[in-house]
Amino acid sequence: MRVLVIEDDLRLADHIVGGLRGAGHTVDHVGDGREGLFIAAANDHDAIVLDRTLPNVDGMAIVAAIKASGTGPPILLVSALGTTDDRVEGLRAGASDYLSKPFALEELIARVEVLIRDNQKDANRTRRSKHKCLDLVFELDSRKVYRGGDFIDLSPLEQRLLEYMMRHEGQLLSRNMILEAVWDYRFDPQTNIVDQHISNLRRKIDDPFEAKLIHTVRGYGYRFGVSD
């Protein structure tokens, strides 16, 4: 995938660019907001990573400008400002996701990849009726889950969790991403409730079966899919 990184801090930019390239993406980097705007307009990137605090120009203005054309790539806004209000402001300006510093590089990469896939799905506009992986089936209309033909009783929370993971099959999902996607509230759990819920989910859909679909990526999060 082709990613544009607009970041003026060279060390941080190196870090991000290196990480994305290491994950197999083609990366363009500019250190200036206006230049970033030109490059974004002239090219067709799959995603943009933009630092909100750029010199000489307001990052939010860049977001708005990129989104003004209507068909820009999804933007991951990176910022040192991390309150809920800042996040809401960023999303409202047109960013598709928001990551506050300091962040783990893997988290950034995971979010970029999820953004790209979500954008592709939107572009396809195919309305799925179900998610399927091996013998696990999630009927979206009835919210029923089956594996190997057997009905599996999941709580609404577990359903949302499984749906999120199946929608992003194969992608790395950090705990923060899961927290944001599955719960409607913006909160900071003092303990790792995500791990607990994943554990419960595993007990129901993985443990009784041979092929495991939920994988822990140590230190980073989880990945759903066929094990590689």
Next chain:
Amino acid sequence: MAIGLASVTDMKRLFDHKIWTSFTFRLSILGAGIFVVLTLAASSLGYWFMVKLPTDRIRDHVAQQSLEFNTLSGPDTSRDILIQALQDRASQTAGRQFYYFIINEKENFADGNVPLGSLSFDRELWQRIEFEGAQGEHTGLFRHIEMLDGTRLLVGKAIEDLDEREEFFSEILVAFIISSILVGLFGGIILSVAVGRQIDLISQSARQVLDGNLASRLPVRGSRDDLDRLAILLNTMLDRIQELIGSVSRVSDHIAHEMRTPLARVQADLDKLKRSIQYGHDHKANANLSSIQHEIETMQRGFNAMLRIARLEAGLEAAHFKSVNIQQVVTDAIDAYAPSAHEKSMSIDVSVEGEAFETQGDPDLLFQAVCNLLDNAIKFGTPGEIIEVLLQQTGADCEICVSNKGKALSGVERARLGERFYRPIKNADASVSNGLGLALVRTIALLHNGYLRFPENKDGFSVIFSIGNRTRNF
């Protein structure tokens, strides 16, 4: 010489005195000025009505009469008829006294009811003539009529009373203006000094605060007037500032203290890491790295929680109030933490008393608060026991009570819960608790016009998180 100079300096000091620039003084002068203008207006009006208008009316009347007499003074009428008419008019006692006199061609007084003696008269159409009469001095407004044979007739009316009125008005006007200026000036000085003294007191106290004495407060006289209200308001403001500064300095003290331990641990882990790498113990190195990551995450969480609390308290982070169903929030929180409870073989029992748990609140903050309470109950409660959640409506407040079995806390310990960084001794391990969970819950409760209480619980621990519908008190 020295005396002369001293007085000049004194004069200069007098003119530089802040009285002249005081708002009260200027206001008084303005008031005096307005009064002067009003007085002028009233006097002018009075003058118009009582002097000018009557004078004009008399003039018109005299003009009319002179017309009549003019016709009688023609060549066809005899002088005697004219004189008779004049005398008739003069003898009328009703109304203003009528005066007339005739001057012959030799400039001599020929006839009249005015004791003029030897005065020479102009041929002006209208003349004011003063004379001494039987009852004192008189003034008449006369019209000059030139007769064909050269004699002159002057007819007029008494106007000495109008003159008196005019004098009266001008005297009164001058008196008013002078007294207004004096009253304005002295009143202004007195007012300015009096108010100035109060303002000086306030300024003095403010300066004390600026000099660093944050505990200093403005004097309140108890007169309940606007100056007192201002002093009370400023004192309240100073209280808040003092509270915030104290809070900030406490937080920075605590940050320094609380961050040192994790940082020391990270340092130790880094040393271990160095050694692991040195000896090629990759497995240990990975474990060291994980440990460091964990410490950093703990510190990050601590920072975020501290910042959050501080921002919420200072009003920098606004709570987004909307209609929220408390029961739903509690249910969602329990759903979120049920697996964690189950992990320790604990279950969460919820009971609801009353109805209508719709209220105004920030759903994210409320959810966070309940989550923190449940998290605490799971962390510190006895494994295998039941966590009880009671949701009830008491009057205007909505109470959520979370209880768990475990080691009971003393009254002293319970009194300090909710303080930032406070951990009861048994929970002193910072990696388990950063001591900020309950502090955040308390801040959220206060933001929702509620409170956080820790009732006595011999079997374990109870906490009451309440949100109210009261309007905020200051």
